[in-house]
Amino acid sequence: MSKKEFDLSHFIPYLLNQAAEKSSRDFENIYKIDFGITQAQWRVIANLGKYGTMSSKEIRLKLNQNKTSISRAVYALEEKGLLARKTSEKDRRYEELQLTADGQKMFKQLGKAAITHNQSIFTALGQEDAERLTQILNRMIE
Numbered sequence: 826m827s828k829k830e831f832d833l834s835h836f837i838p839y840l841l842n843q844a845a846e847k848s849s850r851d852f853e854n855i856y857k858i859d860f861g862i863t864q865a866q867w868r869v870i871a872n873l874g875k876y877g878t879m880s881s882k883e884i885r886l887k888l889n890q891n892k893t894s895i896s897r898a899v900y901a902l903e904e905k906g907l908l909a910r911k912t913s914e915k916d917r918r919y920e921e922l923q924l925t926a927d928g929q930k931m932f933k934q935l936g937k938a939a940i941t942h943n944q945s946i947f948t949a950l951g952q953e954d955a956e957r958l959t960q961i962l963n964r965m966i967e
Contacts, residue, residue: 848946855938860931862905865890865898867935870907870924874932878923880913907931 833839849864856867872884879887885895899922902908907928913919924932947955 852939852942855942856935859938860935862931863898863901865894866902869895869898869902869922870928870932870935871939873908873922873924874929874936878921880919880921882919884922902928 910920
C-alpha cells in the first residue's frame, strides 16, 4: 500500500472496530437472548465479577463508556436483583456496587459461555494466530 494513498482495508482502527463489532454481535446472541441483558449490562457484570466491588465511575473508566449508559445498566441490573449498591464507608459521596448471589451466578454462567465463544474464535483463527493476536491487542491496549 502506498503511504500517500488511503486504503480503508489497511486502516488498523477500522479493522479493529469491525472485528470487535463482529465478535460482539456473535456473543450478543448469548447474553441478550439467553440472559435478557444488554451489552452495557454484560460489561458491568463482567467487571464486577472479575474485580469485585467497584463504583460506577471505576466501571465507566475501565470500560471507557459514557456515564448515562453505565447508570442505566446499573439501574436495570439492580431492578433485576443482579446488583446491589451501598454508600461507601470511605467516602459517603460514592456508592459501591457489587453483584448479588444471583448476579454472581449469572457471571459464572456467562463466563462459561464467554470461554466457549472465545474458544470458537481461537479455533477459527488457529491457536497460534489467536495467541499472537491476543498478545498484539494487549500490547496496543498498554
